[in-house]
Amino acid sequence: MNLVCSAPVTWRVGYPFHVRFSTPIFIPSYxxxxxxxxxxxxxxxxxxxxxxxxxxxxxxxxxxxxxxxxxxxxxxxxxxxxxxxxxxxxxxxxxxxxxxxxxxxxxxxxxxxxxxxxxxxxxxxxxxxHKLSQFPGPFLARLTTFYITARSMKKLHLYEEVQKLHAEHGDFVRLAPRELSIAALEAVKAIYGTQSPTSKGPWYTLLEPRTPLFMARDKQEHARRRKVWDQGFSTKALQDYNPRITKAIDQLLGVMERHQRAGQSMDVTKFFAFFVFDIMEDLAFNKSSNMLADEKEAYIFETIRADMFNIALFTHLPWLLPFLKRTPILNHNYLKFWNWIQAQIDERSRNEPKSRDIFSYILEAYNKGPKTKRDKWNLHGDAQLIVIAGSDSVAAVLTHVFFHLALDPTLADTLRAEFDALPDLSHDNLVTVPLLDAVINETMRLHPPVASGTQRVTPPEGLWIGDTHIPGDVIVQVPSYTVFRDPRAFERPDDFIPERWTTRPELVRDRSVFIPFNIGPYACVGKRLALLEIRRVVGEVLAKYYISFAKSETKDVFLEEKEDTFTTVSGALPLTFTPRGKTPVGSVEA
Structure with a gap:
């Protein structure tokens, strides 16, 4: 026989409020x-x-x-x-x-x-x-996501840690209790291709309750919202953005000239980040923080840089971030950031630019809709996405392109001669230079903007990767850094050889695995704008300057200081810019 007690309890939430209720307690008789x-x-x-x-x-x-x-x-x-x-x-x-x-x-x-x-x-x-018990990997990785997080946080070189694990365990590595890293070449199409049955993984909840386009996990919702974004990156739209890009390039060249006249090297990592951020802020809010002109970080830039560390930390611990978002004091910067985003949206809504920007299309679609709380949150997320996703990856690619141009002056001279032969340095002319795109491709192959790949979840019935069946409801991802350097896909995979994309195609064994902008329905919507910015900067800078490393800089230091925070964050790269006609200065230390 059991004893049932109904015990009245009074909870005082704070004067003068109180709640009184009775709860039944079931206690076994013994x-x-x-x-x-x-x-x-x-x-x-x-x-x-x-x-x-x-x-x-x-x-x-x-x-x-x-x-x-x-x-x-x-x-x-x-x-x-x-x-x-x-x-x-x-x-x-x-x-x-x-x-x-x-x-x-x-x-x-x-x-x-x-x-x-x-x-x-x-x-x-x-x-x-567990259904992944048959897959190899470190024993501690089976038990907790803290294992791979700890390895990542040592130097924020998750891409290297994953590459080591694949070298030890093979193409399929269990990184966490529910997560597989797959370096098999056929996995690229199976996981990311247009016909792939996979969906986005729990990493894409990090910004909840806000859901920018990039993090929309529902395929139908993503497709609907993607149509709006595609308008903002059409050929006509990109032409409209040209004056803004030209203005930012002129400011970048002005910074280089000031440093050159003062006999100073220039940390291109910082200034390329300023350059792209200024452009994307202009295209999002019709204003700029003028970081290039002022040579000084703005509040929002500092905040985003600090948040990149959090993204790296919570990549495999998405359950922990909601606590920080909802804990007073700890969430101060989080709330301040989104209040800033709202302020920019409010100001932008009151001041429609004469020439449409990316946000024009997004705001127009928002104003036509029901304007629910969810819609407002998604508008916040999209505003953030324009600025962050459009700046981090482009800045990293630009920095690494100039790293290789400084490392190989002969390559820089060859490109420069190609540019000199053009009628002008408009984008329409720059796209006719195969070597330029080859340099960009080879840079992204060795230094992918998203080095650790993007996360997906297998469908309930599972997924076949070659002869290996992956169970359903499993987190999977292809590590870009590892696959882009796989000798099964590329001859001499660790060497920078732009000609593999032009005159030496035999050095590419499987081009289908090279997806720096992703593929399928989730391919990067801003790919064309990103390439436009990169081509124009390389063309304009090489046309005016020789490039060399600052004497204090070494190849290894730069590569060692880069960080994997989902997008790649480059280490400092001081370069010296010498006007053409003068002898280049600087050297590469061994």
């Missing part, structure tokens, strides 16, 4: 007798009672894992789960303590046993019974 045993000292529990509570609590943890948490995604719900447990603890044990004498320490002990049961079941399942 436990009830132990609670009221006259021989038991007050505030203590008999040994059989402790055993019963520990067994029941542990078993409930195992059941919670097997019946609930083993299936589905719980990352975004992590704060709600925490609150649920706290409230459940209060409802179950506090009435029992105040009305039945149930000891507080025993209540905490029961909670501890539940958590222990939950995590023990989780670890045992992940280690030996």
């Amino acid at each position: 436990t009830s007798s132990l609670l009221h045993d006259p021989e038991r000292p007050k505030g203590s529990m008999a040994s059989p009672e402790l055993i019963a509570v520990s067994v029941l609590a542990s078993a409930s943890g195992v059941v919670a894992h097997l019946a609930v948490f083993r299936k589905g995604e719980w990352d975004v719900a992590s704060p709600s789960i925490f609150v649920f447990y706290v409230v459940s603890f209060a409802l179950l044990f506090l009435p029992a303590h105040f009305h039945l004498g149930f000891p507080i320490y025993s209540a905490f002990s029961a909670a501890g046993y539940h958590v222990a049961g939950l995590f023990t079941s989780m670890l045992v399942y992940r280690a030996w019974f």
Whole structure:
């Protein structure tokens, strides 16, 4: 027979509010007798009672894992789960303590046993019974995502850590309990191709509740919103953006001239980032922070740079970020950033530019819609996407292009001669120079803008990669850095040889794996704008200057300082720019 108690409890949320309710507590009859045993000292529990509570609590943890948490995604719900447990603890044990004498320490002990049961079941399942158990990888990676996070955070060189794991374990490596990294060449088409049945993974919830186009996981929603974005990157639209790009290039050349006249080297990593950010901010909000002109970081730029570290940290821990977003004080910068975005949107909405920008198309579609809270959040996300996604990757590619041009002056001279033969340096003429695109391609092959690849989830029925079947509901991704340097796809994979894309095609064994802008329905919408900016900067700078490394700079230091924060963040790269007609200065240290 069981004892049922209805214990009234009053919760004071803060004067003058209070809530009063009754909750039924079900207590097994033998436990009830132990609670009221006259021989038991007050505030203590008999040994059989402790055993019963520990067994029941542990078993409930195992059941919670097997019946609930083993299936589905719980990352975004992590704060709600925490609150649920706290409230459940209060409802179950506090009435029992105040009305039945149930000891507080025993209540905490029961909670501890539940958590222990939950995590023990989780670890045992992940280690030996998970559907990915047959795939190789470090044992600790089977148990927790903290393993690959720890390896990533050592130097923020996740791309190198993953490459090492593939060299040790083969094409299929279990990086985390539910995650596979796949370096098999046929995986590129199977996971990212137009006909791929995969969907975007939980990483794409990092900005929740906001969902920019890039992070839309629903394929139909993504397709609908992509149509709007495509308008902003049409041929006509790109022509309209040319004056803004030209203005930024003139400012960049002005910075180079000032540094050259002062006899100073110039950190192109910083100034290329300023250059692209100024352009994208102009195309998003019809204004610029003028970082190039002022040679100074703006608030938003500093904030985004700081956030890139968080993105690297939470790449494999998406369940942790919702806590920081919702915790007062800790979320101060997060709230400040989105308030800034809202302020820019408000100002931009009041001042439509004479010449349409990217945001014109997005804002027009938003104003035609119902304007729900979700729509407003997505507008926030799209505004952020224009600025961040459009700047980080382009800046990284530009920096690495100039790194290789400084490393190989003969290549720079060859390109320069090609540019001199053109009627002018308009983009229409620059696209006729095959070597320029070959240099850009080879740069992105060795230094991909998204070095660790993008995350997908297999469909319920699973996915075949060659002769290997990947179970359903598994996170998969192809590591770009590893595959782009795979000797099965490229001869002499670690050498910078632009001619492999022009006069030496035999050096490319499988071109289909080279997808720096991704492929399929999620291919980068801004690819054409990115290439336009890169071509024009390379053309204009080489036409005016010789390029060389600053004496204090070495090849290895630059490569060592780069960071993998989803997009590649380049290390400092001081270069010297010498006007044509003068002897180039500077050298590369061994």
